Amino acid sequence: MTAALRLDGLSKTFPVGRGWLGKPTASVKAVHPIDLTVPRGETLGIVGESGCGKSTLARMLVGLLPPSTGSIEIEGAALDTADPTAFGKRIQYVFQDPISSLNPRKTIRQVMEAPLRHLHGMKRAEREARIREIFADVNLREEFLDRYPHEFSGGQAQRIGIARALAADASILILDEPVSALDVSVQAQVLNLLADLKGKRDLTYLFISHDLAVVEAVADRIAVLYFGSVVEIGPAAQVFAAPRHPYTKLLADSAPVVGRPLTAPEAKGSELPDPLNPPPGCAFAARCLRATEQCRSTVPRLDDTGDGTRAACFHPLDAPTA
Structure with missing residues (x-):
C-alpha cells in the first residue's frame, strides 16, 4: 500500500530560559524522534493526555513549527521543513475551535478564496466554480459565502473549516480535536461528513482527540503518545480492547463510561x-x-x-x- 505520510526521526526541542549572553539555559524535548508511516486512505488516531506532544507533532506536520531533527515525506516526496509554504498543497489543518480559527474580518468567500488564489493561482471564475463544488460536498448553502464567521453555529463553522482545508486540494488532513467543541448530535454529523469526504476524495486523516470513544470509532489504527514518544501503535479495535502498554x-x-462510576x-x-x-x-x-x-x-x-x-x-x- 502506498505511504501517504512518512516520518523519519522527527523531533522537537524547545529552548528554555536565557543566560547572560542570551543563550538558553535548558531545553525541553516536546517530541522525541518518531518514525511513522501512514498508508494512503488510512485514519490514524493519535491519543494521549495533555502535554504528551500531540499538538506539537501536528504543528510540525503542517509547517507551523520547524522540527529540530528528522524529515517528512508525503507520497514519497520529501518536504523542505524550512519552507512552510511547501506544506500547503499537500497537508492541511482543521482546528479545534472552528470560529476562532476563521478571520473575523473576512467573509467566508474571502476565507475560501485565499488558498485558491495563493496556492493554485486560480482566476475568479475558476475560484467560484471550485468553491461551489466544495460547499456542495460539505452541505453548506452558497448564501453563507457573504457572511462573517460570528454569524454561524459551531457545527456550521467547523464545516467551513473543513471546506477551507479542502480548498487547498491537500491529500492529508490533520484533524486536531475537530468535534470536541461541538454538541454531541452535531459531533455525529461532522464525523459522518468526514467519513464521506474521505471516501469521495481519497483522503488520509490524522485524527487527534482526548475522546477515546470517538477515536476508536473513526480510526483504523491508533498511536498512543506519552511524554513525547509513541508508546503503542496498532489496530484501533485491538489497542483499547487488549492494550499491551500499561499507559x-x-x-x-x-x-x-455511561453506567460506570468514576x-x-x-x-x-x-x-x-x-x-x-x-x-x-x-x-x-x-x-x-x-x-x-x-x-x-x-x-x-x-x-x-x-x-x-x-x-x-x-x-x-x-x-x-x-
Whole structure:
C-alpha cells in the first residue's frame, strides 16, 4: 500500500530560559524522534493526555513549527521543513475551535478564496466554480459565502473549516480535536461528513482527540503518545480492547463510561515526569505497577508484540487468549 505520510526521526526541542549572553539555559524535548508511516486512505488516531506532544507533532506536520531533527515525506516526496509554504498543497489543518480559527474580518468567500488564489493561482471564475463544488460536498448553502464567521453555529463553522482545508486540494488532513467543541448530535454529523469526504476524495486523516470513544470509532489504527514518544501503535479495535502498554490501559480505564462510576485508575499524586529533568529510563516507570530496575534505567524500544501491535515496554500486558 502506498505511504501517504512518512516520518523519519522527527523531533522537537524547545529552548528554555536565557543566560547572560542570551543563550538558553535548558531545553525541553516536546517530541522525541518518531518514525511513522501512514498508508494512503488510512485514519490514524493519535491519543494521549495533555502535554504528551500531540499538538506539537501536528504543528510540525503542517509547517507551523520547524522540527529540530528528522524529515517528512508525503507520497514519497520529501518536504523542505524550512519552507512552510511547501506544506500547503499537500497537508492541511482543521482546528479545534472552528470560529476562532476563521478571520473575523473576512467573509467566508474571502476565507475560501485565499488558498485558491495563493496556492493554485486560480482566476475568479475558476475560484467560484471550485468553491461551489466544495460547499456542495460539505452541505453548506452558497448564501453563507457573504457572511462573517460570528454569524454561524459551531457545527456550521467547523464545516467551513473543513471546506477551507479542502480548498487547498491537500491529500492529508490533520484533524486536531475537530468535534470536541461541538454538541454531541452535531459531533455525529461532522464525523459522518468526514467519513464521506474521505471516501469521495481519497483522503488520509490524522485524527487527534482526548475522546477515546470517538477515536476508536473513526480510526483504523491508533498511536498512543506519552511524554513525547509513541508508546503503542496498532489496530484501533485491538489497542483499547487488549492494550499491551500499561499507559494505554490507564487511558482506557480513565475514560468515563455511561453506567460506570468514576474511579481513580491510579494513586493520587501520580504526575507526568519533569520535562526539564526527564527520567533516565522509561518515562512511565514511576506510574507503572509493573516497572522494574530495567525500566528505570533503560528506554524501551517500540517493538512488535506479536499480535499486530507495537509497544515500547519491557513487560507488556498479556495478550488475550483465544
